[in-house]
Every structure is written in C-alpha cells, then in structure tokens.
Amino acid sequence: RSMPPVSLQQLMAGSLDAERWDDVAARCLTCGNCTMACPTCFCTTTEDVTDLTGDHAERWSTWDSCFDLDFSHLHGGPVRESGRSRYRQWLTHKLGTWYDQFGSSGCVGCGRCIVWCPVGIDITEEAAALYAETWSAPGGPKGGAQP
Numbered sequence: 001r002s003m004p005p006v007s008l009q010q011l012m013a014g015s016l017d018a019e020r021w022d023d024v025a026a027r028c029l030t031c032g033n034c035t036m037a038c039p040t041c042f043c044t045t046t047e048d049v050t051d052l053t054g055d056h057a058e059r060w061s062t063w064d065s066c067f068d069l070d071f072s073h074l075h076g077g078p079v080r081e082s083g084r085s086r087y088r089q090w091l092t093h094k095l096g097t098w099y100d101q102f103g104s105s106g107c108v109g110c111g112r113c114i115v116w117c118p119v120g121i122d123i124t125e126e127a128a129a130l131y132a133e134t135w136s137a138p139g140g141p142k143g144g145a146q147p
Contacts, residue, residue, distance in 0.1 A: 001111070001124040003095075004131035008105060011127065012096025015134040016088070024126055025084035027119050032065030034113035034121075035090065040098075040106045041065070066090050091126060 004011065035041040045064040050057045066089055098106030107123065114122045 001114075001122070003107075003124055003127050004135075006131060006135060008095040008127065009097075009099045011131055011135060012092040015130040016092070018130050018133050020126065020129045020133050021084050021088050023129070024087055024121060025082065027121055028083050028087050029119060030068075030083045030086055031118065032068060033116040033118065034123075035065040036063065037112035037116040038094075039110060039112070040094070040108060066093075091123070094123075095127060 035043065043064045043066055044061050047060045047062065048057060049060055066086060094106040098104065114120075114124075
C-alpha cells in the first residue's frame with residue numbers, strides 16, 4: 001500500500017468538495033475504531049465526576065474520538081452532524097492539516113486503522129480515490145496547480 005505521489009497536504013485541501021466523501025460516508029460506521037487504534041490520534045474529552053455526597057469531585061480526562069457525534073457538540077448541537085463530515089475531518093487532519101500543526105503527516109503508515117475497520121475502509125485507497133477524482137481528472141487538478 002502507498003499514498004498517491006503528491007503533496008497530501010495539498011491533496012486534502014483541494015478535495016474538500018469531492019464526491020468520494022459521500023462514498024466513504026456510505027460505508028463508514030463512525031465507530032471510531034480507526035482513531036482508537038491509531039498511534040497518532042490523541043483526542044480526549046473532560047468529565048467532572050462527583051461522589052454521591054457531593055463532597056468529593058474529580059476531573060477526568062479520557063480518550064475520545066472525532067467520530068463521536070458528541071465530540072464537537074456545542075450549545076445547539078454537534079458541529080459535524082454527518083458521518084461524511086466527521087470522516088472528512090479525520091482524514092484531512094491526519095493527512096493534511098497535521099503538517100500545519102506538527103510539520104509532518106499524521107499517518108505513520110502502520111495500517112492499524114485499516115485492520116481495525118469493521119467495514120474494511122483503507123486510508124490509502126481513499127487517498128488514491130481522492131487523487132483520482134480531484135487531481136487526475138481531465139483538464140488538470142481542481143482548485144490549483146498539481147503539487
């Protein structure tokens with residue numbers, strides 16, 4: 001398996017409106033297995049817990065997933081309601097905006113997300129499909145020059 005031979009950061013930025021996101025969303029269960037198996041995913045949530053008397057309170061930080069509907073919940077509802085938007089957020093962060101934060105890809109190539117996906121979604125196949133749709137299309141890439 002391998003990623004497409006382009007800048008993944010530019011590929012992700014140039015494919016935000018790709019139809020492929022609908023295809024993967026139709027298959028993705030948004031279970032979060034990929035994020036829990038990934039060695040670079042680090043999302044957490046914070047919960048305040050009290051005992052029955054109310055005399056003792058603790059603040060717990062626990063693992064969470066950007067696939068959880070409540071992960072980006074704000075007053076009035078979740079920021080990313082659809083599975084499409086949650087999968088797109090995960091993949092574009094992992095392969096694209098991670099560069100802005102850390103100067104490298106968020107994918108180390110271990111394949112754990114592929115192995116633990118109950119429906120067999122393959123991150124390399126999704127990147128290749130996005131490349132085929134947005135960068136290899138007749139007439140050149142959508143939204144800019146090819147990286």
